[in-house]
C-alpha cells in the first residue's frame with residue numbers, strides 16, 4: 001500500500017476535569033497524533049496514549065518521540081508495507097514501546113481503510129453497528145461527590161460505572177454506592193494498589209455484586225492474580241498485566257482473570273489487539289475496550305475495535321465532551337443513552353477538525369517514506 005509520508009504532531013490539550021487515580025492527578029494532556037499520507041490525498045490518523053510520566057507503563061511522550069523518530073520511521077522507509085497487519089511484524093525487532101508502535105500502526109490502518117473506501121471497523125472484521133459504553137470515574141474528594149457523579153452518569157444512560165479504589169477507599173465506599181444504586185452495573189479499578197496480603201479485604205467485595213475488579217495486584221503479575229481469582233467470586237479483569245497476545249495466552253492458561261481490558265496502545269496496535277480478541281473469543285474470556293483519556297482520533301480507533309464480537313462488555317469510550325472543551329475531530333464522539341452509533345464513513349469515521357488540530361499542535365515533523 002502506498003505511504004508517502006508520516007507526520008508527527010505533538011499536541012497539548014487541557015482536560016475538562018482533572019483525572020485522579022492511585023498514582024496522582026492529570027489536568028493537561030501532552031501527546032502525539034500521527035498521520036500517514038499517500039500521494040492520492042488520503043490521510044490516515046493515529047494517536048499515542050503515552051502520558052508524560054511513566055506511571056502506567058514504561059513509556060512517555062518523550063520515549064515515543066525517540067522511538068518513532070529514531071527507529072520506527074526508518075523501518076517504514078526501508079520496507080514495503082502491503083497491508084497494515086504487516087506493521088506489527090516489521091516493528092517486532094524493537095522491544096516493547098507498544099504505545100509508540102500503536103500510534104504509527106493506527107495511522108497506517110486508517111490510511112489503508114480510506115484507500116479502500118471501507119470503515120476501519122470493517123477492515124478489522126468488526127460487525128457491530130452500535131457499541132455500549134460506560135464511564136470511568138477518577139477518585140473523588142468525598143463519597144457524596146462520588147454518589148452525585150454516579151447518579152448523574154446513570155441518568156445519562158451510561159451502561160456501567162467504573163470506580164477507582166485503593167486501600168482505605170474501597171469496600172465502605174462501594175457499599176454506599178451499591179446501597180444507593182442496587183441494580184447498576186458497577187466495576188472497581190484498583191490500578192495495582194493491593195497485594196495478596198489484602199485478600200480478606202478484596203474478598204469482602206464479593207458481597208457487592210461487582211461486574212469485575214480491574215488489576216487489583218501488581219502491574220506485571222499473572223501468578224498472584226491467579227491465586228486471588230481462585231479465592232474470590234468477583235471476576236478479575238487484567239489491564240496493565242497484558243501487553244501482548246502471549247501475555248493473554250499465559251493469563252488465560254493460569255486462570256489469572258476472567259475478563260481482559262484491551263487498550264490498543266498498551267498492546268502495541270490494532271493487529272495485536274485483534275489477536276487478543278480472537279484468543280479471548282476462543283477461550284470465552286469477556287473483553288472490553290479500555291480508555292486512556294484519548295482525544296477524538298484515539299477514541300475513534302477504540303470504537304472501531306469495539307465492533308469486534310468478543311467486546312461483550314461496555315468500554316471506557318465516553319463522549320468527547322466529557323474530556324475536552326473542543327475535540328480534534330468532527331463530529332465529536334457523542335453517546336446517546338450509553339450507546340455510540342458506529343460511523344459508516346471510511347477509515348476512523350470522523351473528519352479531523354483541522355483548525356482545532358492546528359490550534360493544539362505545539363510541534364510538527366514530517367518524514368518522507
Ligand SMILES: O=C(O)CCC(=O)C1=CC=C[C@@H](O)[C@@H]1C(=O)O
Nearest residue numbers: 021136239290291292293294316
Ligand atoms: O479514558 C477513560 O475515560 C478511562 C481512563 C482510565 O480509567 C484509566 C486510564 C489510565 C490508567 C488508569 O488509571 C485507568 C485504567 O486503568 O483504565
Ligand SMILES: [Mg+2]
Nearest residue numbers: 189214215239
Ligand atoms: Mg485499568
